[in-house]
Amino acid sequence: MTKDTQLPALKSAPPAPAPVPPAAQAAAAGTAATFDVRQLNVWFGSHHVLRNVSLEILPKAVTAIIGPSGCGKSTFLRSLNRMHDLVPIARVEGRITLFGEDLYGRGVDATLVRRRVGMVFQKSNPFPTMSVAENVTVGLRLNGLRQKDLLLERMERSLRMAALWDEVKDRLNANALSLSGGQQQRLCIARALAIEPEVLLMDEPASALDPLATAKIEELILQLKQDYTIVIVTHNMQQAARISGHTAFFYLGELIEFDQTNRIFTNPKQKQTEDYVTGRFG
């Protein structure tokens, strides 16, 4: 994805000049962070779910988020595309920037954020009243794009990127639920890719699938990382080791360690990390 085309601005008003964070200074060097998370805190009611999380997500790479159940992995992921806005009792504090722009800034439209940061969920959820083709293009159609030829072209492209085109090209008008579980999940990936996000967030995308389907999804992720920033939450450590470049380990709402994947798994710095990856708990 080239950066020389105009990206939709996050704000509807002209952005106020923001202090340049160190990550953006490195942008010129080509190692710019996609997400720069500073002191992220999330509460659900009075329950403090995430505490002072700070890290940087690097572009065109796969970052894995691991940790035992209830450690805040999904909560962290959902902060990156402002899904917590939909939960009345949720409160988010801290700063998250996407390519330098503050996601939670005043005047920022969450809907526009979600067009740039796509999400795939644990249980595949293609819309049940729509066909395969309609599911893929729904994000484009309901956001105003009507031209049939463009829609068809985007649909084929997204299905190819999701490694699903060959399997469904003869039944594009079949109901989406007629696909197998693994195919439905790849359909959801195609649906997310169709609106051309820059980031793809994946919340345990293969946990409900059989090993064969899981392998296909992992293969797909390795392909996609050439063009997208991918953040994947997984409870499967082997999966994290297989596909990610960097891994973040969360425990009880705190970020314990964040480093290159091979270092996390072979030579972790924190004792808790070591205990978790060697299977002593979790």
Add this chain to the structure above:
Amino acid sequence: MNSAAVSGKNGSSARIALAPPGKAGDKVFRLLTWLMAMMVLVLLALVGWTLCKGSAPSMTKFGWHFFNRSNWDPVSGDFGALTFIYGTFISSFIGLLIALPLSLATAVYLTELAPGWVRQPAISMIEMLAAIPSVVIGLWGIVVLVPWLRDGPYPLLLKHFAFLRIFGGPTTGFCIFTAAVIIAIMILPIITSISREVLRAVPDSQREAAFALGATRWEVTRLAVLRYSTRGIFGAAMLGLGRALGETMAVTMVIGNADVISTSLLSPGNTLASKIANEYAETSAFSNKGINLSALFELGLMLLLVTVVTNILARLLIGAMGARQTAAT
């Protein structure tokens, strides 16, 4: 719009500019749906206010005497509702008395005793009965039920039970008791259906425990199921009563339309609803138009209050049963 993309190669295509969402769409839609939801509250207020305003002249003129006098005289402008209060309550209670045991037994049959293949068709048929319009049942009442009652059961009642003052003749068949039978027919479906839900809500573990102790089918039903559901069944009866109190067309067609109170159930009468229905033909000829119409509105207000109260009671009873069940399991 340039569409330069080649499938598979995604590096060279331009981004499609999607329409900016804008805040207006969400706000307008939310406001629109809110207004529509508020309409329900507005309607309720409108109904209450219209009836109160309409009955105000009658209420100020007659006060509490409206409820204990049975005079209804359009010519002299003197109105009292006692006849219709009596007619409403007597016909409804007798109708409930007839319908409740039948419905309960049917509900027991359908939930505990019926073989699988009988259950669904029987339930469907009972719900079809609920769907039959009141006026059709009234027609059947006039042409079929009344003649049958007049020629069969009623003479028998008069011959053998006339010593009980509640059966005094002669009768045309168009009377309070016939109205009660019609009401019973019309409230059977709702009492059966709610009772069925109530019985079904009893967890199977209760039945199994009773069976394990060697109880017979009837004993299981009596001890494990019915005892647990008394409140809910009261609620079903209340709902049936609410429906009975408001039943209009079929009752109007068989009750005889006489403004009399009599101890005999076989004499004609009127209910609150049937009186209002009957007066519709007179509305253009009201001499004391103001007070006559206002008295009618007061009948309507009474009807509304009495059905609202029974409905609320019913829901409290059925709701309470639900709460108890979740606590126990």
Add this chain to the structure above:
Amino acid sequence: MNRWYHHWRKIKSSGVSALCLICAVVVIAPLAFVLFDCLKKGASSLDLAFFTQLPNPPGESGGGMANAILGSLTLLGLAGLIGIPVGVLGGIHLSEFGSPRMNWAVRFAADILNGTPSIVWGIVVYALVVLPITGYSAYAAGLALGFMMIPLIIRTTEEMLVLVPNSYREAAFALGIPHWRIVLNIVLKTAGKGIITGILLAAARVAGETAPLLFTALGNDSWSHNLSQPIEALPHKIFIYATSPYGDWVRQAWAGALVLILFVLALNIGVRLMTRGSAPHLAR
């Protein structure tokens, strides 16, 4: 002694079971009787004249109920024009936007209105619309029936929308689709079948109502070209004919009753077929 008592308990149980079966038959019997009598007495009168001709003057035999049938359909249309949009949009608000307090109040009000006798609706619309504004008219009658449909449809719509799993809403939000489009194009569409069945049931209920028409439509014996004039409807016609002294009118009343029953039952059965398997609580 034990064995004898045990036999007695079993006999008692069988006896009660038999009694319950008898009661079930007694409960279903009226339906059978009414349907049977409608068919027997009404079917023979369902000729072409019935469906195409206007009523004859009292005492004269022949004629038909054509204007009543058309009037019923007209009133149903008018009622739907009010009841469906208000009910569906209101149901959407309760399910997608509402606060717990408001939802409780609206549901409570809707339940009360649903339990209100239909004759009360008649006199209310009489006071609000007929007396001050339009006189006896199709508009007033349609308004009364529409008012009756609103609380019915709002409840069924809300129930159906709440059944739509939240995961679909989440997925749609994650695609950056505006909320209102999500509700209309995805949530509403998913619940579509259930909502339509709710509307059909409300229509069936309202099509058979007579009492509200007494004070609003008045009835007439000719075609209704002007909606601000009185209008005839099938239930009302049946009522007039059934309570009349003319044998020919009573015969026609049976025919009308048969038509009405078939219409209402067809809608109910249609709903049952539509919901088979998908909305278990509706197809009780």
